[in-house]
Amino acid sequence: MADLIKKEADGSLTFGDYTLQEKTKQDDFKADGGSYKVKTYNEITRLECDGVLVYESVPGTNVTGLRGTADGMSFSTEGSEDAQITVGVDPETSYEVKVSGESIGIISSNLGGKLSFSLELEGSGKVEVEVTKA
Numbered sequence: 001m002a003d004l005i006k007k008e009a010d011g012s013l014t015f016g017d018y019t020l021q022e023k024t025k026q027d028d029f030k031a032d033g034g035s036y037k038v039k040t041y042n043e044i045t046r047l048e049c050d051g052v053l054v055y056e057s058v059p060g061t062n063v064t065g066l067r068g069t070a071d072g073m074s075f076s077t078e079g080s081e082d083a084q085i086t087v088g089v090d091p092e093t094s095y096e097v098k099v100s101g102e103s104i105g106i107i108s109s110n111l112g113g114k115l116s117f118s119l120e121l122e123g124s125g126k127v128e129v130e131v132t133k134a
Contacts, residue, residue, distance in 0.1 A: 005029045005038045005047070012067040016045035018060035018079050042080075053088040053114065061085075061121065072131040079121040086116045087131060094134040100127055106134045 004026040005015035013031065017024070020041040029036040034049040045060040046053070055063060061079040072095055073087060089095060091113040097104050099119060109115040119127055 004040055005036060007031045008065070010065075010067075012065040012075075013047075014062075014064045015047055015066070016040045016057075016060060016062045018042055018045065018062055020060070053086070055088070056086045057083045059083060064126070069132070071133040074128075074130045076126045076128050077119065077121070078124070078126045079119075081122045082118065082120050084116060084118055085129070086114050088113055089115050089131065090133075095131050096134045098128075098130040098132075 004017060004024060005013060008014055015038045017040050023039060023041045025039045027037045037048045039046045040060055042060050044056065044058050046056045048054060055066065057077065057079065059079065059081060061077045061083055064076045066075040067073060072089060089109050091109055091111050094106050094108045095115055096106050097117050104117065107115055107117055115131065121127060
């Protein structure tokens with residue numbers, strides 16, 4: 001079985017496998033001073049760092065190039081069907097979400113620091129996502 005999470009040469013993270021039929025997990029992946037846990041299969045992909053949500057998609061996706069920034073995060077994602085994405089960011093903060101360079105709007109995170117949006121992935125291949133403080 002291939003690794004469900006890995007650190008790329010540029011320092012970004014790649015994780016997830018939406019083609020799996022059974023829930024598969026990889027715990028205790030060390031990177032950038034944190035301990036990451038990934039759970040993935042065709043119904044969900046979830047990444048946590050030290051017990052805190054970083055990324056979740058329903059249904060599952062593959063994510064490449066996940067990189068946290070001072071103002072948010074960026075990543076590429078792909079899946080077999082449209083997905084609801086939730087990312088962990090600062091609580092009660094407004095973020096601009098760009099998909100393939102186009103703004104889909106300003107979205108505010110909730111009290112728990114979760115920001116959710118939908119992506120059209122079916123037949124799209126990899127989609128570039130950028131989340132930055134507005």
